[in-house]
Amino acid sequence: MAKRxxxxxxxxxxxxxxxxxxxxxxxxxxxxxxxSISMTTRSPREGEVNGKDYFFVSKExxxxxxxxxxxxxxxxxxDNYYGTPLNYVNKTLDEGHDVFxxxxxxxxxxxxxxxxxxxxxxxxxPDLVVLKNRLIGRGTDDMDVIDKRIKTAVSEIKMMRxxxxxxxxxxxxxxxxxxxxxxxxxxxxxxxxxxxxLSMLGEED
Amino acid sequence: MAKRxxxxxxxxxxxxxxxxxxxxxxxxxxxxxxxSISMTTRSPREGEVNGKDYFFVSKExxxxxxxxxxxxxxxxxxDNYYGTPLNYVNKTLDEGHDVFxxxxxxxxxxxxxxxxxxxxxxxxxPDLVVLKNRLIGRGTDDMDVIDKRIKTAVSEIKMMRxxxxxxxxxxxxxxxxxxxxxxxxxxxxxxxxxxxxLSMLGEED
Numbered sequence: 001m002a003k004r005x006x007x008x009x010x011x012x013x014x015x016x017x018x019x020x021x022x023x024x025x026x027x028x029x030x031x032x033x034x035x036s037i038s039m040t041t042r043s044p045r046e047g048e049v050n051g052k053d054y055f056f057v058s059k060e061x062x063x064x065x066x067x068x069x070x071x072x073x074x075x076x077x078x079d080n081y082y083g084t085p086l087n088y089v090n091k092t093l094d095e096g097h098d099v100f101x102x103x104x105x106x107x108x109x110x111x112x113x114x115x116x117x118x119x120x121x122x123x124x125x126p127d128l129v130v131l132k133n134r135l136i137g138r139g140t141d142d143m144d145v146i147d148k149r150i151k152t153a154v155s156e157i158k159m160m161r162x163x164x165x166x167x168x169x170x171x172x173x174x175x176x177x178x179x180x181x182x183x184x185x186x187x188x189x190x191x192x193x194x195x196x197x198l199s200m201l202g203e204e205d
Numbered sequence: 206m207a208k209r210x211x212x213x214x215x216x217x218x219x220x221x222x223x224x225x226x227x228x229x230x231x232x233x234x235x236x237x238x239x240x241s242i243s244m245t246t247r248s249p250r251e252g253e254v255n256g257k258d259y260f261f262v263s264k265e266x267x268x269x270x271x272x273x274x275x276x277x278x279x280x281x282x283x284d285n286y287y288g289t290p291l292n293y294v295n296k297t298l299d300e301g302h303d304v305f306x307x308x309x310x311x312x313x314x315x316x317x318x319x320x321x322x323x324x325x326x327x328x329x330x331p332d333l334v335v336l337k338n339r340l341i342g343r344g345t346d347d348m349d350v351i352d353k354r355i356k357t358a359v360s361e362i363k364m365m366r367x368x369x370x371x372x373x374x375x376x377x378x379x380x381x382x383x384x385x386x387x388x389x390x391x392x393x394x395x396x397x398x399x400x401x402x403l404s405m406l407g408e409e410d
Binding site: 124165182197 | 327329362365366368369370371372383386387389390391393394395396398399402
């Protein structure tokens with residue numbers, strides 16, 4: 001049986017650029033971990049592809065998954081469900097691959113409760129002014145929604161203390177480099193490699 | 206007052222190449238942490254320089270330092286003292302610089318007891334056969350000493366579980382890259398950067 005893979009969770013405030021960073025990360029030639037596609041009930045934005053950016057499902061389908069215990073985490077956010085189907089994650093980890101999740105902060109805390117051994121990375125905006133400008137720049141939400149999100153972001157920054165690492169998203173390529181550094185470093189953690197060394201010495205843990 | 210620096214401890218079995226890796230690391234142009242020179246009562250090997258490789262002192266001088274509480278850690282190893290003078294480490298950390306120690310395993314455990322927030326890296330030989338060959342290749346010890354060190358190394362490998370990271374010394378340049386990755390990743394740890402973010406938001410921790 002392969003050594004179980006590592007679960008990497010990227011989260012952060014709404015509008016911080018999680019999706020952009022995740023896409024750039026998976027365009028890197030040396031990234032060998034697997035992306036777990038989230039499921040959502042929100043409508044696709046322009047250019048988003050079902051089964052690639054998200055699994056876009058109906059509210060009823062999503063609630064069936066919850067009822068059947070088939071979600072690793074889920075959250076309702078601005079009237080829509082977002083979540084991670086459990087089956088793909090478990091199967092891929094069992095095969096020995098590392099799995100990468102890009103999820104909302106509420107969901108990340110559920111993963112923390114269920115999988116404390118996962119690596120939790122919090123993506124942060126350079127500052128809240130930039131966050132506000134980015135949300136306005138996106139042009140898909142009205143001002144009330146934006147104000148509500150700003151307030152949420154302040155409390156979300158404080159949620160950083162529930163994460164292992166904070167990655168500043170000043171530039172997408174910097175954020176990508178930092179995440180790769182974290183993953184490469186975590187792969188050298190003693191609790192991950194100790195079993196390999198002991199078996200090399202013919203010893204059991 | 207500057208944010209206190211991070212203490213990085215490199216240790217590992219005798220003969221694994223700690224000194225070689227440390228020297229190569231400090232030849233890298235982008236390494237900005239400070240090396241804390243150890244103190245020892247053993248004789249200089251060929252090419253070793255007092256005040257650069259070690260502070261070479263007499264047994265009496267070393268024991269005076271111990272008595273006066275001026276050692277962060279020390280150990281007696283093959284009839285000689287090795288240790289880290291406390292003063293330089295504290296002063297440099299207080300100035301906000303990261304400090305790098307390359308020390309023996311007994312000393313590392315004393316640092317762990319005194320500074321649990323430090324980062325502990327264990328350098329490992331590719332395997333014990335290679336370790337044996339390296340010790341013989343060094344040509345400064347007789348076979349009894351070598352056998353004693355091999356036995357020690359087996360128990361030292363098991364000490365790995367007291368460290369945060371294991372770095373394989375298959376090639377010096379690989380080991381150097383791995384240590385740089387670990388340090389860069391540790392600098393993104395939430396407990397190290399949280400105070401900066403809170404002050405950016407005008408909040409106190």
